[in-house]
Amino acid sequence: MESNPKKNILPYPNGEAIEDDAGDNVMAWTVGDDRSGERIDKHVTEALADETVSRSQVQDWIRQGAVTVGGAPVKPNAKVAAGDEIVVRFAEPEPIEAQPEDIPLNVVYEDSDVIVINKPRGMVVHPAVGHSSGTVVNALLYHCKDLSGINGMMRPGIVHRIDKDTSGLLMAAKNDLAHASLAGQLKAHTVVRRYTALVYGKVPHDKGTIDAPIGRAKDDRKMFAVTDRNSKHAVTHFTVIERFEDYTVVELRLETGRTHQIRVHLKYIGHPIVGDPMYGGRSGRTLGMVGQALHAGVLGFVHPRTGEALEFNASLPQDMEDALHILRSR
Structure with missing residues (x-):
């Protein structure tokens, strides 16, 4: 099921996704048969794997009542059952805007829509926890001044990534038209x-x-x-x-x-x-x-x-x- 700007829905393997209108920062799903009997803290941590959430963070949310099973709060050691409706409501941190930095770039190609660079090994593509500066995004913001805004303030222009420890070619979009086109090509x-x-x-x-x-x-x-x-x-x-x-x-x-x-x-x-x-x-x-x-x-x-x-x-x-x-x- 596709996510909605007002409803962040996470389908879970062998479980039916459910919808919740409570707010922007909500994830909800129904427990599948193969997940029955798992501890709620372990179950939620694995369900939110793509969000890079720790088990201790999930346990804090459970204690705060931010995780409910069938609409009711539970304890971290509670067990889930097939058919249980899990809803997680969590606060999204305030966005931090990436800042321009005068970092040299090896530009392979550039026009008014697209820039292609040869990224050195060791350089992170966009700011994240532990890497708030010195990234490709910081360098692009200084070099280009104009980048697409589709990915927000922390990843402007970024259409795809390569690992920090990988060197080589990376493309970025200077406007939303270019971003949509390049993202579509990647998807296809x-x-x-x-x-x-x-x-x-x-x-x-x-x-x-x-x-x-x-x-x-x-x-x-x-x-x-x-x-x-x-x-x-x-x-x-x-x-x-x-x-x-x-x-x-x-x-x-x-x-x-x-x-x-x-x-x-x-x-x-x-x-x-x-x-x-x-x-x-x-x-x-x-x-x-x-x-x-x-x-x-x-x-x-x-x-x-x-x-x-x-x-x-x-x-x-x-x-x-x-x-x-x-x-x-x-």
């Missing part, structure tokens, strides 16, 4: 996004598709994993570019765009990215890598105003090139 899977990664191990197949759903990891909410529980459809296509004794260079094409998708999918097939701080398990320093070896090298889309097909390329960062040179010289 017509945007070309190709990445290059150096991974551990020798990938046996020359080409392949990883079709595996991704959701938050059960034991660490900051991480994601392939799981059938509270997950989203995710598809990544790969082609082997070069093989070494213990490493492989692969090109990856995204069909969907889930958080950490490439990193999670490559770990899932047993070939994590070299230097990945969350999913790699090992440092890439033996190859001179100072971060993860994942680069968004190709980005293509249809210009939102002219209809022209555009495609851009960005060379690998120097430490990835150096790592490949080391492997080729062995």
Whole structure:
């Protein structure tokens, strides 16, 4: 069920979403058969996984009466039953407006509608908890002055993201017309996004598709994993570019765009990215890598105003090139 500006509705797997008109900051759903017997605090925390809510925060809401079951407040250790109507009312924090900052940008393309940059590894795309400044958005606000407002004051112009630890091409919209067009292309899977990664191990197949759903990891909410529980459809296509004794260079094409998708999918097939701080398990320093070896090298889309097909390329960062040179010289 689609969300409504006045009703934030969260469908829960195998449970029927219900609607609630109590206010803007409401999420509501009906407990499915497979969730019966769960503690209410655990159940709500997992249902709100996409909101990055902690279990202790949920327990506070329950004690404050902000979580109801069948219209009545409950205790954090109460058990839910199939058919229970869960309603969560929570206060939304006051929005903080991102500020312009004079941060250099590697601009690959720019006109009055769109800007494409080559983002360095280590740079966060938009402000969030723990990263209120020094982001791509802060730099864009200084450089452009004009960005679309569809995503609000914290993410103006941002149509898609790449991870902090990933380098490469990122597009942003300068007005709402451009934003709507680019977002529509992403939703229709017509945007070309190709990445290059150096991974551990020798990938046996020359080409392949990883079709595996991704959701938050059960034991660490900051991480994601392939799981059938509270997950989203995710598809990544790969082609082997070069093989070494213990490493492989692969090109990856995204069909969907889930958080950490490439990193999670490559770990899932047993070939994590070299230097990945969350999913790699090992440092890439033996190859001179100072971060993860994942680069968004190709980005293509249809210009939102002219209809022209555009495609851009960005060379690998120097430490990835150096790592490949080391492997080729062995």
